[in-house]
Amino acid sequence: MKTMMMLAALLAGTAAQAETVVITAARMLDVASGRMIEKPIIVAEDGRITKVGRQGELLATDGRRIDLGNLTILPGLIDMHVHLSSDPTLSGMQALRYPNSFWTVLGVAMAKRTIEAGFTTVRNVGSADYADLGLKLAIERGAIPGPRIVPATYAIGATGGHCDSNELPANYVFDRPGIADGPDGVRQKVRELHRRGAEVIKYCATGGVFSIGTSVGAQQYTQAEMNALVEEAHMLGLKVAAHAHGTNGIKAAIRAGVDTVEHVSFADAEAFELAKKTGTWFSMDIYNDDYILAEGAKNGVPESSLAKEREVGLKQRQTFQAAWKAGVKMVFGSDAGVYPHGDNARQFAKMVEWGMAPIDAIRAATVMAAEALGRDDVGQIVPGRFADMIAVAGDPTANVATLRDVKIVIKDGAVVKDAR
Secondary structure (H helix, E strand, O other): OHHHHHHHHHHHHHHHHOOEEEEEOOEEEEOOOOEEEEOEEEEEEOOEEEEEEEEOOEOOOOOEEEEOOOOEEEEOEEEEEEOOOOOOOOOHHHHHHOOHHHHHHHHHHHHHHHHHOOEEEEEEOOOHHHHHHHHHHHHHHOOOOOOEEEEOOOOEEOOOOOOOOOOOOOOOOOOOOOEOOHHHHHHHHHHHHHHHOOOEEEEEOEOOOOOOOOOOOOEOOOHHHHHHHHHHHHHOOOEEEEEEOOHHHHHHHHHHOOOEEEEOOOOOHHHHHHHHHHOOEEEOOOOHHHHHHHHHHHHOOOHHHHHHHHHHHHHHHHHHHHHHHHOOEEEOOOOEOOEOOOOOOHHHHHHHHOOOOHHHHHHHOOHHHHHHHOOOOOOOOOOOOEOOEEEEOOOOOOOHHHHHOOOEEEEOOEEEEEOO
16 A cells, blocks of 8 residues: 555656646647638647647646747648668769768757757658668667657668669678668568668658669569568558658559558559559659759769759659559658758748649648557647657748748647747
8 A cells, every 4th residue: 555655646746747838929820721810829748749739728727838929820730751871962973982870970960950950750761770760769869869760770671772782892891780682681671670660651652863873763573572671561551651752562462451552653543543542652752853853963973863953853753743642642752861951941942843832832741640650649730749840931821932931830838949
């Protein structure tokens, strides 16, 4: 009995210490409905939203006040495709000058840039040395600032494929932890990455722009290998993202049951129908072509990769437009790391230019991304979710470019950036 009383007292003391935060502003965008709510008030306790209403209608509770003045509040943004331990200014052979530890340290700075840009949750779809896992744990411990990270750890790829390392001459032998071949091999690799801490599985179904010696659209895993990989991941409760540019690889990935297809450059009408039937999401990085072609040569990107980017860039944007018109579900995925971290929001304007209304582009990075992640704790400003939100000047549904100038970032009810 004495032990139970002590435990009850301890729990009561913990509850009493939970911080209450009251946040007010001029407006709040309800991303689910698309409505702008005037004079909102949001109450959060211990990092979670408990109440949302209008000032004067919802009674304010005691707590720390955060008044955002004339700004507009939105949920914290979600980027479904980043590489936090990558730097686009160190491309090609330049990257080989640095030890493995450099890239994890670099990721600390990139995580800070990302959250200060308003992206409070990211899915990191591939990094070496479990850097994304290390960053996630350091952020959760409060040691460094950064977004919530859904880590993939290593991207899985076939021998010699896009996720392999083909830059060095044949006589160089080194460890390639993401490589797996055959149905049994990919199953074992999924199990290993899950054991190591992966929360999503990313694999390379086709070639890519930045790999050496691969055709950008060529399929690199058989249907049997993809089926085994996805089945194993889903059995373990993990979602799967497939890097796929080429038409056949895209359709094979969708048939295998992947949750998201990344890039999706050469998808056709049949792929659209398959995605709609299966509920597969497309994550299309349609801004970075501008950066790659403008800055890539200076950054060390080889001409073979620049040629592939010229092949892909416009076609990918046309595919994005056609897929959206066809009714395919879309999420926001920037591929930040291929272009500078912190510039993630530049993609919103491209999404609008190629067919989306501003509210749909915003939903792709909030409520839709949360749904694709299978999470009910991010993506909206509603009770029960994390108190993650941003504030901008003006109305982003009228001018989505305002999202490139985030004034306030709040995570877990605490202000992590105030640039007013």
